[in-house]
Amino acid sequence: MAVQNTAMAEEVKLFGAWGSPYSRRVEMALELKGVPFEYIEENVSDDKLKSPSLLKYNPIHKKVPVLQHNGKPILESQIILEYIDETWKSNPILLQDPHERAMARFWAKFIEEKCMPPVWKALLGSRDERGKAMEEVRECLKTLESVLNGKNFFGGETIGLLDIAANFIAFWLRVIQEVSGLEFLTAEECPLLIKWCDRANAIAEHLPVECMPALWKAGWIPAENEREKAVEEACECLKTLDSALNGRRFFEKDTVGFVDMSA
Amino acid sequence: MGEENKVILHGMWASPFSKRVELALKFKGIPFEYVEENLKNKRPELLQLNPVHKEIPVLVHNGKPIAESLVILEYIDETWMNSPRLLPQDPYKRARVRFWTSFVQQQLIETLLTVFETDGETQEKGVRDMLEKLQVLEEGIKEFFPDGNPCIDSNNIGLLDLVFSSVFSHYEIQEEVLGIKIINIEKIPLVCSWLTALNQLTLVKESIPPHDKLAAIFKFVREDALKSSSA
Numbered sequence: 001m002a003v004q005n006t007a008m009a010e011e012v013k014l015f016g017a018w019g020s021p022y023s024r025r026v027e028m029a030l031e032l033k034g035v036p037f038e039y040i041e042e043n044v045s046d047d048k049l050k051s052p053s054l055l056k057y058n059p060i061h062k063k064v065p066v067l068q069h070n071g072k073p074i075l076e077s078q079i080i081l082e083y084i085d086e087t088w089k090s091n092p093i094l095l096q097d098p099h100e101r102a103m104a105r106f107w108a109k110f111i112e113e114k115c116m117p118p119v120w121k122a123l124l125g126s127r128d129e130r131g132k133a134m135e136e137v138r139e140c141l142k143t144l145e146s147v148l149n150g151k152n153f154f155g156g157e158t159i160g161l162l163d164i165a166a167n168f169i170a171f172w173l174r175v176i177q178e179v180s181g182l183e184f185l186t187a188e189e190c191p192l193l194i195k196w197c198d199r200a201n202a203i204a205e206h207l208p209v210e211c212m213p214a215l216w217k218a219g220w221i222p223a224e225n226e227r228e229k230a231v232e233e234a235c236e237c238l239k240t241l242d243s244a245l246n247g248r249r250f251f252e253k254d255t256v257g258f259v260d261m262s263a
Numbered sequence: 264m265g266e267e268n269k270v271i272l273h274g275m276w277a278s279p280f281s282k283r284v285e286l287a288l289k290f291k292g293i294p295f296e297y298v299e300e301n302l303k304n305k306r307p308e309l310l311q312l313n314p315v316h317k318e319i320p321v322l323v324h325n326g327k328p329i330a331e332s333l334v335i336l337e338y339i340d341e342t343w344m345n346s347p348r349l350l351p352q353d354p355y356k357r358a359r360v361r362f363w364t365s366f367v368q369q370q371l372i373e374t375l376l377t378v379f380e381t382d383g384e385t386q387e388k389g390v391r392d393m394l395e396k397l398q399v400l401e402e403g404i405k406e407f408f409p410d411g412n413p414c415i416d417s418n419n420i421g422l423l424d425l426v427f428s429s430v431f432s433h434y435e436i437q438e439e440v441l442g443i444k445i446i447n448i449e450k451i452p453l454v455c456s457w458l459t460a461l462n463q464l465t466l467v468k469e470s471i472p473p474h475d476k477l478a479a480i481f482k483f484v485r486e487d488a489l490k491s492s493s494a
Contacts, residue, residue: 074358075358076365079365080358082358082361083355083357086354086357098338099329102335106330106331106334109334
């Protein structure tokens with residue numbers, strides 16, 4: 001990938017975690033803009049396993065993603081996305097108009113604060129919490145369906161900040177649906193959003209989809225009898241994908257890292 | 264005021280989220296109409312302007328509503344580009360301002376609410392968290408005030424100043440109602456001098472509601488929260 005925007009050599013490093021949608025957002029933005037970067041996979045299951053660099057750059061939250069640009073750290077995925085857009089001008093992810101920008105930021109917050117938490121509750125909450133949480137998620141998705149308003153992407157004709165922020169819905173939600181059997185996103189309620197998911201997934205390079213359900217089952221679903229088999233399947237999956245994944249470390253020995261839902 | 268460029272702020276007098284938007288508009292000299300909203304009995308118009316959250320503040324500019332205080336502040340800065348600029352020009356410095364603003368917004372406010380709305384052990388833990396986080400902020404803001412001397416005036420006030428001021432400028436009233444010391448000059452001297460500098464600005468002084476009125480609503484919020492948690 002050619003360095004398009006600056007004459008001097010730039011050092012761009014991303015400390016991320018394969019299972020984190022927040023981390024993945026930053027990768028998407030860098031890839032979209034053709035910014036060459038070094039990726040460092042962090043084991044986020046335990047603070048003791050995190051790299052000294054990560055702890056140095058993000059001592060307060062100790063979380064991924066952290067973008068390091070010419071030695072300076074930038075933290076929190078939404079803040080990083082804006083930084084990337086302001087620094088590398090090709091393929092802008094925010095429109096120029098202040099009102100459009102405000103809308104993208106508003107809906108990105110909505111996804112983070114209103115859509116994502118109830119998904120976890122629906123999966124992992126108490127019996128009473130789960131039903132209510134499902135309803136909340138469905139309402140959120142219906143709202144996003146109307147925000148999309150028949151456009152190809154939230155950003156219009158091309159991918160924008162909101163499409164990137166909504167990666168959790170495009171990719172992770174479908175995996176979670178498959179693993180849990182819970183139907184958050186349905187064709188009856190959100191036909192356009194489902195089509196958007198296909199478009200968004202086609203554009204962004206992803207981790208092999210086949211692996212995700214097994215990995216999730218191993219990491220998330222606590223049922224003992226299912227877990228062992230899931231870990232086995234996951235390890236098999238990862239071994240065959242080693243070369244495709246360009247040497248990224250995905251697990252320590254034979255355990256799958258627990259996803260740390262980061263800033 | 265003509266319809267072109269008409270600005271209306273729907274707010275609530277005791278809300279820090281509303282207050283920061285008011286301050287931004289005043290500092291930038293943007294004429295606006297203010298509409299006080301009743302949060303106990305929300306008007307249909309408010310619900311229409313912000314159907315997602317049904318909250319204030321909502322800024323309506325040329326008939327288009329924008330909600331969420333931090334989104335509104337960035338909108339104001341991008342639309343009215345006169346001084347004070349709420350965010351610096353340099354992308355890295357912007358990221359730092361946004362990071363610490365997010366820290367105040369997400370970490371400090373949440374902990375402050377815990378301290379306000381609970382008692383006993385929960386409150387004690389909240390107070391400890393609060394003091395720890397203020398310590399983190401003390402360290403963090405050194406990058407903004409490298410000579411240890413916050414020099415803030417109406418031309419260089421920024422996003423982080425407005426957000427912090429909206430929450431803590433009236434800290435003495437908060438401490439009085441809670442009977443707890445939060446802002447301790449010995450532990451957080453830089454935060455204290457920052458607050459002092461902010462509170463000396465005329466517009467900030469004028470924006471703090473009358474003591475008795477604010478104390479009364481804080482007492483009410485606390486009593487109400489304690490009642491519903493023990494019910």
